[in-house]
Amino acid sequence: MSDHIVLTSHPRGKAGPSSPVSWGAATAAERGPLVAASLSQPALRNAIGTHSGSYSVYRALAVAAGHLQRDHKPDLTDTAPVVTLGPHPQWADPHKIISLDPWGHRVAEYFAEQIAAGLDVRPTIAITKAHINMPELVAAIAAGRLKPDGDILEANGDVRVTKAAIEPVWYLPGVAERFGIKESALRRALFEQTGGMFPELVTRPDLKVFLPPIGGMTLYFFGDVEKLGKPETKVACRLHDECNGSDVFGSDICTCRPYLAHGIEVCIEMAQQGGVGLVVYNRKEGRALGEVTKFLVYNARKRQVGGDRAETYFERTECVAGVQDMRFQELMPDVFHWLGITRIDRWASMSNMKHGALAAQGIEVVERVAIPDALIPADARVEMDAKKAAGYFTEKVPDAAELVVAKGRGLHE
C-alpha cells in the first residue's frame, strides 16, 4: 500500500465513482454496493464518511497505535442474519427509506462476488437472537400481569428476543427532501458542524450517500419477525430514545426506564397473542443534545428561582442548548418502512412529535398506550406535566395553576 495521504478536500476532477449508487432501486444488485471503507482506493468510494459511526475514531486509535492493519477487511463467514427480513416494497421507494440501508444486513450475500474480488463492502445492519431479563418483568409476572408461556416468556423472567443493530446510512437528497431544505444547505451544515471532518460533503456533490458519525439504533423483536409486513399481523411498539441515566442507572428524574419496561410488557403480550412486539432503541441521548447538556439543564432547572416546575421545563433546555429538542423524528419512520410496517396496533408512546412523524409517513397508529400513572417516578412529575401541556397524548392536560407548582426535588435533597 502506498504511503501518501489521500486528501478528500480536493475533487478528483471529472471522474465520478466507478460504481455509482442507484438509491431506491428494486434490487440490491441494481442499487449497488456502498463503498465507504477505503480512502486508499478513492475511485471505488461511492459513499462519504465511514463505517461504525462514532466508533471509527477508536478504529483510528487502533491503527495509529499499531494494533490494527489499516487495510483490514472483516471476515464475514457465519455472520448472516438469523431470520429472514424483507425485502418489502418500501425498500424500492427512494422517498420512504433515506436514513438506513435496506439491504445492509445481507451485503455479504448480495455482493459476495464484489467482496471476493477485493471490494471492501461492509454490513450496516446485523441481526441476532438473545434472552433478556429485567426486574420489572419479573415483578410483572409476580403481579399476575404477565403470564409465562415457556416460549416467549419463561417463569424466571427470561424473554426470547431477536435483535438488530442498525447503523445510519443517509441518502443526502432524501434527507434534504424530508426536511424541505436544499441538499447544498444540508451538506454545508454537516461539513461545518463537524469541524470540516468530511470535505467530500462539499467537494463531491456526485457522492449522494453519507455514513454519519453518530449512534444508530437497536431493535428488539418479540414473537415471529417473519410475520412483519403482512397486513393481518398485529404490531405493538415502544419507540425509545436513549436515556442512559434512567434506562441503565434508574435515575428518577424522568419516565424513560419505567416507560421502556412497560413498553416491553405490551410487546410481550402482543407476541403471546400471535402478533409481533417491537422496541426501537435510538441512540439519541438527552433529546440528541448529549449527556453533558442534559446534566447542565438539570442543574439549571433545580437552581432557578421558584424551583423545578413544568412551566419552565422546556425554557431551561432552550437556554442551554438553543433548542428544546434535536431528535428530529422526521427520520424515525424509516425503520418501520424497512420492516414493512404500515400499521401499529398498540403504540406505547405519548409523544406528539413521534406520532406526527409516523402520520406524515402514512403509518397508521391504532391505539396509543400511555405510561400507567403508578409507574411515574417521584422526581419525574415536572417532565410529565410539561410534556402533557406541550401536546403529549393524555386524557387530562394540566392547567396553568398546576404548571407553576414546583414538583421537582431540590439539588441537594
Ligand SMILES: [Zn+2]
Ligand atoms: Zn430520561
